[in-house]
Amino acid sequence: MPDTVAQETTDRLEEFRGELTRYCYRMLGSYAEAEDAVQGTMVRAWRNVEQFEGRSSLRSWVYRIATHVCLDAVAAGRRRALPMHLSEPSSGASSPGAPEDGAVWIGPCPGGNPEEAATAGESVRLAFVAALQHLPPKQRATLILRDVLTFSAREVAELHGSTVASVNSALQRARATLALHRGPVDGLGTRPSDSVRRMLAERYARAFSRYDMEELNMLLHVDATLCLPPYAKWMRGVSDIQAWLTGPAVGCRGSRLIPTVANDTPAFGQYRPSPAGTGYEAWALQVIEFSGDRITGINAFRDTDRLFPLFGLPARIEPDTSAATSAPAHSTT
Structure with missing residues (x-):
């Protein structure tokens, strides 16, 4: 490959960094690990760019590398989960x-566009990412590539070095397994529009800041979680959530909320x-x-030392800072 073409190809690789990060996040369940996987993918791609012959698209080629990086990472680690996937609910008291x-x-993934997510399926919802972790690694990759990223069965077969028939079989098994691991309230109701989610988020922020249990109860689904x-504890149902907020977590009274976007x-x-x-x-x-x-x-992640800088949130707000009670502005990071 001529040097100029190799440089152009190297430059084009950076265009895929954002979507690759979300792919690796779905595969690994950790944003930090996803960033590491993407960096590893880029290094491998840069080192081997001369070997790219153009017989497949550059996107397929770099996703093949990212998939192998993720499969190596999954083999070296343990399956990540949310508390509700590991234990029964406990009392709010x-x-x-x-x-x-x-x-x-x-872990949560920063950024996203809630308006696009309202019409784009489950995207990177926490419950969806957690359910994905139940799949064998290659099935996980196959389902994400086919159902989320809309690769063709032939492209995925070439990526895995397998056949279209084996890809279709793996996808069928993955879909069946995924259906068994839905969250406790998945499938209830319909996915709300962006305007409805904004309204609900605004009402939630005001109610939580006032610690208005009556309003919070009205906003929560009867089987909300x-x-x-990093605590294994989780609760299901309005009564236990209220018991938690007015009991062990009563120190949250008077909190201030600053809006952001996570997992779309x-x-x-x-x-x-x-x-x-x-x-x-x-x-x-x-x-x-x-x-x-x-x-x-409500997923309350307590690792603020790591997460708040990632989400551009300050470590502290001063008493003259107004509580932010509006829904977060859209972000595409």
Whole structure:
């Protein structure tokens, strides 16, 4: 390959970094691991760009590399999950216990476009990413490539070095397994429009900031869930969520919420009143899930030291900072 063509190909590879990161995130369940996988993919692609002969598209070629990188990473690690995929729900009145190793959990993915996600299927929803982790690695890749990224069966067969028949068989098995691992409220109601989600997010932020349990109860689906990674504890149902918020988590009263976007859905940086008596300190990243006209999931990730910089959220807000109660602006990062 002439040097000029190789350089053009190398430059074009960067155009795929964003979509590759989301692909690797779905495969691995961790945004940090996905970024590492994409960087590894790019290094391999740069080193081997002279071997790209153009018999397949550049996109297919780089996805083949990314898939192998992810398969290696999956083989070296453990399956990530959300708390509801590992244990039964617990009482809202009980303490969360000790935190688990962070490597156990599915993590949130920054950015996305909620308006596009409202019409683009499940995209990178936390429950969907968690369900994907139940699939054998090659089936996982096949399902994402076919059903999410719309690669053809022939392209996936070439990527895996297999046949179209084996790809179609793997996809059928993957879909069947995925259906068995839906979240407890998946499939309830319909996916709300962006305007409905914005309205629900605004109402949720106002209600949580006021600690208005009556309003929160009206917004929550009867089988809504609340989970608290890195703690294994999770709750299902309005009564247990209220018992948690008014019992062990009563220190969240008076919190301030700053809107952001995670996993293509509204999210909030939660700041609790400082024990020192002034200002508000980072407490959790809340990723909110919706179905129909109700909130079906609150995922409160407590690793603020790592997550807040990733989401562009400050470590602290001062007492004169107004609470952000509007839905987050769209982001395409």
